[in-house]
Amino acid sequence: MNGLEISSFVAALPKVELHVHIEGTLTPSLRWKLAHRNNVPLPYLTYEALLESYNVLYNHRKEVNGDNGAPTFLETYFAGTQVLCKEEDFYELGMEYLQKAKDMNVRYVEPFFDLQAYLPRGIPAATVLNGYMRAQREGAAKFGVQSNWIMCFIRDEPVEEGIAAYKAARPWAKMEGGKGLFHAVGLASNEYDRPPLLFETGYEMAQRDGLYVTMHCDVDQKDAADHVHEAIFSVCGGKGAQRIDHGLNAVDRPELIAGLKDRGIGLTLCPHAYHRRQKTEVLFPKIRKLWDEGVKFCINSDDPTYMHNIWVDGAMEKVYHYCEMDKSDMVKLARNSVEMSWADEKLKEELLAELDAFEANNC
Structure with a gap:
């Protein structure tokens, strides 16, 4: 991890994760297991070859950077989803992540899921969502990790x-008459x-159902700052x-920083995801600027198994080190996660009280 080891302080810090794609937590071992269980061919003859494939430096944006053959x-990411076919597969994926979350002292998570990766293959919404819902409930009971999930619209479809x-997922939404998986x-x-x-149109439908909206x-995508501007000032009826x-390109324009602060919109940053493409001395001053500006x-981790196996604890360690944060700053970042979350108020109070006690004993 760029020569960093996760400190005992960051390891012990109670955490909340708000930006993790459940499909991006699919480990090579589970992918190998499910491929063989479901008779899904893989382009790797051995498990070692599959492991080696995760070491590739991806061409993150072919449409922007050109095709270098990688x-x-x-x-x-979407090739990995092909091994997920049955309810038990989605359940195992969810449970494996929630076990990992427990091991990292993560108390509450809001994982993203991509239903559109499965419907075109003829996999019913119920297969996917019942698997995740079992994991949501059993993960809370077995590991003590609470979760509310987020359904993503696949924007290039x-x-x-x-x-x-x-519409297919709506019966599993956290709304009147819904099953409560995603909120x-x-x-x-x-x-x-x-x-x-x-x-x-999708945001409007979700809001009418009482759901939250993120995006x-x-x-550094094409029109990145313009997209942040729309997300702050235009979507959801203005x-x-x-x-x-993400939203890191808010640092590019003062009005974006002001808009985030004025409207109380938080960013879910994933430092290692950007560190793969930006130099240390370029990236972390941007994050520090947002901090100093009061954004x-x-x-968060993003897609840890496809990003050098850096999870939320590793992402926090990078900020702790490269942004020159002190221990109280790191506790404040953890508080931000709680305050930005859409957990119920009782759970938020419990998490904040735990962080108060942690700070009193460790800072």
């Missing part, structure tokens, strides 16, 4: 397909020439998103 991150996926919608996948406002504004995922943000 696979793109999204090609690899037709809007109407995303709307159809939401928000978001945007994910390739945002090249796919600005947030394209999905306004990815990827880092009210703006309730959270923005609220929290630290």
Whole structure:
């Protein structure tokens, strides 16, 4: 991890994670197991070859950077989803992540899921969502990790397909008469020439159902700052998103920093995801600038198994070290995660009280 070891302080810090794609936690071992269980062919003859494939330096944006022959991150990510076929597969994926969360002292999570990765293969929404819902409930009981999930619209697919996926998922939403798996919608996948406002119909439907709205504004993508501007000032009938995922390009324009602060919109930053493409001396001063400007943000992992196996604890360690944060700063970042979350108020109070006690004993 760039020569860093996770400190005992960061390891012990109670955590909340608000930006993790459940498909991006699919470990090579589980992928290998499910591929063989479901008779899904893999382009790797051995498990060692599969492991080696995770060491590739992806071409993150072929449409921006050109084709250098390397696979793109999204090609690899969605290739992994092909082994997920049955309810038990989705359950195992969810449980494996929640076990990992427990091991990292993560108390509460809001994982993203991509229903549109499965419906075109003929996998019913119920297969996916019942598997995740079992993991949500059993993970809370077995590991003590509470979760509320977020359904993503796949933004490089037709809007109407995303709307159809939401309608299929709606019985599992956290709303009157719903089963309570997910409480928000978001945007994910390739945002090249796919600005947030394209999905306004989806946000409106979700808000009418009482759900929250967040959206990815990827880092250094084409029109990145413009997308952040839309997410702050234009979507949701001009009210703006309730959270923005990534959004680091807010540092490019003063009005974006002001808008985030004025509207109380937090950013879910994933430092290692950007560190793969930006030099240390370029990236971390940007994060530090947001901190010094008073923008609220929290630290997360994104897609850890496809990003050098750096999880939320490793992402926090990077900020602790490279942004020259002190221990109280790190506790404040953890508080930001709680305050930015959409957990119920009782759980928030419990988590904040735990952080108060942790700070009193460790800072």
